[in-house]
Amino acid sequence: MREAALALAALAVFALATWLHYLFWxxxxxxxSGEDERVWADTADGWRLALARRRPRAPPRRTPVLLCxxxxxxxxxxxxxxxxxxxxxxxxxxxxxxFALDLRGHGASRPLRRVARDWNFDDxxxxxxxxxxxxxxxxxxxxxxxxxxxxxxxxxxxxxxxxYPDRLAGVVALAGPTHFGAQRRLLSAERLALRVLxxxxxxxxxxxxPFSGFWHPPIxxxxxxxxNVARPVFRRVLxxxxxNMPAGVLRQFGDWVEHDRFTAADGSTxxxxxxxxxxxxxxxxxxxxxxxxxxxxxxxxxxxxGGEKEYLEIGRAGGDGCNYGHSDLLFGIHAPEDVxxxxxxxxxxxxxxxxxxxxxx
Numbered sequence: 231m232r233e234a235a236l237a238l239a240a241l242a243v244f245a246l247a248t249w250l251h252y253l254f255w256x257x258x259x260x261x262x263s264g265e266d267e268r269v270w271a272d273t274a275d276g277w278r279l280a281l282a283r284r285r286p287r288a289p290p291r292r293t294p295v296l297l298c299x300x301x302x303x304x305x306x307x308x309x310x311x312x313x314x315x316x317x318x319x320x321x322x323x324x325x326x327x328x329f330a331l332d333l334r335g336h337g338a339s340r341p342l343r344r345v346a347r348d349w350n351f352d353d354x355x356x357x358x359x360x361x362x363x364x365x366x367x368x369x370x371x372x373x374x375x376x377x378x379x380x381x382x383x384x385x386x387x388x389x390x391x392x393x394y395p396d397r398l399a400g401v402v403a404l405a406g407p408t409h410f411g412a413q414r415r416l417l418s419a420e421r422l423a424l425r426v427l428x429x430x431x432x433x434x435x436x437x438x439x440p441f442s443g444f445w446h447p448p449i450x451x452x453x454x455x456x457x458n459v460a461r462p463v464f465r466r467v468l469x470x471x472x473x474n475m476p477a478g479v480l481r482q483f484g485d486w487v488e489h490d491r492f493t494a495a496d497g498s499t500x501x502x503x504x505x506x507x508x509x510x511x512x513x514x515x516x517x518x519x520x521x522x523x524x525x526x527x528x529x530x531x532x533x534x535x536g537g538e539k540e541y542l543e544i545g546r547a548g549g550d551g552c553n554y555g556h557s558d559l560l561f562g563i564h565a566p567e568d569v570x571x572x573x574x575x576x577x578x579x580x581x582x583x584x585x586x587x588x589x590x591x
Contacts, residue, residue, distance in 0.1 A: 265330075288324055291578070300380045300381030315560065320574060348476070354479075375398060407531075431472060454556060514531060518543055
């Protein structure tokens with residue numbers, strides 16, 4: 231009896247110490263957002279989505295940019311608190327009006343009423359995307375946006391070009407895996423661990439943040455090449471950007487990996503087949519060391535695209551001999567030079583062409 235009481239007391243002390251550790255490092259590593267204002271978008275099914283707006287810091291361009299994060303992240307992936315690694319800040323410095331989106335259940339987005347807590351990719355596309363497009367267009371006064379998405383955010387942008395063609399002027403797909411056969415063996419081995427971690431991912435990342443950079447467990451290497459991220463940045467990414475993985479989204483991704491398809495959960499829509507119908511210009515970007523969206527997978531999606539397209543593979547980081555991985559496309563030591571700059575140049579070129587077309591008409 232005494233041993234049981236001691237064990238219970240030890241467990242309580244451990245739980246308290248873990249909670250205090252979590253709270254301390256959440257506070258210690260927090261980076262404030264640099265957004266100019268927060269724009270809100272209400273979905274038809276009861277969510278209020280947050281969009282962090284950065285206004286142009288240079289002569290304004292005609293077309294705003296909507297940026298969307300990937301799985302297990304929030305808007306900080308696209309508008310990070312350390313300004314050098316904020317793609318949104320980089321683009322706003324080039325004159326773009328930028329809106330970084332928090333999908334439902336992530337970051338500052340909140341339900342307006344009692345809503346279902348199980349959602350999937352289809353809900354994002356059907357509810358969150360049109361609400362965000364409407365909010366960005368309303369705030370900027372522009373009829374269309376340029377979409378920049380990473381990973382799942384890239385897939386949403388590609389699918390949105392087919393579903394909402396009048397709202398999207400073009401898309402940049404950073405590490406968007408439209409095919410899954412090449413990753414099946416890797417992700418099948420990680421799937422059980424992902425299911426276990428899905429609901430505690432945010433707490434676990436913040437608890438591990440102070441120790442990050444000293445070791446690189448294999449499961450984390452799937453999502454980011456930590457050797458290509460400065461330790462102070464890596465710690466703050468874990469403490470500010472990482473989110474839990476929604477069960478419904480994870481199930482849908484698991485189905486895609488298992489059957490190498492990119493479809494609606496009920497099979498009603500084949501998103502991959504819609505790529506050929508899209509006519510917007512698109513830039514497909516891959517990372518040479520990416521395990522979730524390896525270059526052949528990104529090239530395959532680019533090959534299917536029906537509109538004008540370009541493909542860019544980001545290789546070694548700044549000549550340092552370190553291959554880019556999945557999320558260090560955004561947080562890598564030289565990401566602003568290697569990734570942000572070509573994305574900015576592509577967006578600027580297509581914004582100028584859109585402006586010229588409107589002037590002629």
